[in-house]
Amino acid sequence: MLIARKTKYFYFLMVATFLTMFFSAFQCFAEKIPVAASIFPVADMVKQVGGDYVEVFSVIPPGASPHTYEPKPSVLKNISSAKIFFMIGAGLEYWNEKFFKSAGGGTLRIVLSDGVDLIREKEHHHDNKAGGHHSEEAFANPHIWLDVKTAESMIKKIVAAISSVDKEHASYYEERGNKYISGLAELDRLIYKETGLFKIKRYVAFHPAWDYFARRYGLVSAGVIESVPGKSPKPIEIKRIIGDIRA
Template identity: 30%
Template sequence: MISKRLLLSITLCASTMAATLPASAETLKVVASFTVLADVVKQVGGDHVHVTSLVGPNGDPHEFEPSPANARNLKEANVVFVSGEGLEGWMDRLISASGYQGKPVVASDGVTLRTMEEDGKTITDPHVWNSPVNVKVWVANIAKALAAADPADAGAFDNNAKAYTAKLDALDAYARSAFDKIPEDRRKVLTSHDAFGYFGREYGVSFLAPIGISTESEASAAEVAKLIEQIKQERVKTYFFENSNDPRLVRQVAKATGAEPGGELYVESLSDAKGPAPTYEKMFRFNVDQIAAAMRKSS
């Protein structure tokens, strides 16, 4: 039979050990605005986060219409991530409707942004993730925000961030290797809308598109005619459509120019789990392979 003195000693020892161990944090409820960002948050957060993406697979973050379920997820979140730079024009309305009291973390803070002229205005291109160099900035911001919400697991977030940053460096090297072998005057393709600016800036690829940075914008007949003439002059041979928006206009332009289909690209949304781009890493490699193969064919 255990004596009272021995039982007291065991209890005190257990209490002392518990006091010296780091607190075990609960899994963070995290919301990300769209699938690409959600995947990167998962890579950094690991087992310590449960991530919900507001925009689902193959969804368009420009034209997204939030649902009551989105509002509930947002209200219950410990941390909310957006890419920022005008991508999520619907987020402020959703925050007001949901009653969420926090402030979203802008993952793109610190990215060297690209601006362009559209409809007589200077606007910022929000599609920063199409360069893994920019996604490294995302990773640093995500790790910092998760550590602030869950200090007990800060070391795990830091280790995950370092490991994923190494993967992003490998993606960057992969793309450079693919495009360095292609003559510069053949690095031109036609896409649905202007979402590959950062990709083009990194790898010397020119992307022509009938629609500007947002799929909500519309191209005039004069703008389409001008683009068709440019494609003919520059001898652009291949067009791609995108998984998250309507391909009819780009097909119309391609038909008028004789450009051949190169397939589907994943630009601002991942595929579902059964598709070729269920993670950011797979999405980027898939896009590089598709674009480079089309360029090699046209060369």
């Protein structure tokens, strides 16, 4: 009889422990704030700031070109369920205006390029499924996070936005944001030191992604192989780039 009671007590204790762990995990998951980010670099920043209290969803999947990607209705539905949607702007998420007009306004939209000195170049343009060719008046170079100082401003905007939605953990987000910014400041000093040793400042890139990086650290683009996403350069364009490099 005593053994039977001990066995029942043991099983009861196991079930109670399991239920406690289950509901604790469920509560932790339920408390996470759903957040959407247009591209992976932004999603990673949000994840670093949000930590345990934020569930991040990246709209554009790895391997897809953000310049030509058009989200499916199921993806747009996931965005509408998010508390915050972080986007670059500068014409990168060309589909967002149409989406937000029909979404009902329940999601806070944060444009991370607001206030940034954007690079607008005649040769920088896009072709996309939604509206064909767009000139530099509508679009700018969107790769703003490759300027470390701009990345710092992006982190500050992310901290402010998440804190406005979850005031209870604002100090947690601020602490993580400050830690991230400290790392960026150290990276900035290191890049300045290394690029300062370069004897040749001119470079060629496959895609015009490094313009902000180059502007900050005194580098000069000698040419871009793929100026339009998804379109291979013509032989005459390759010849011109080679000539620019040799000049």
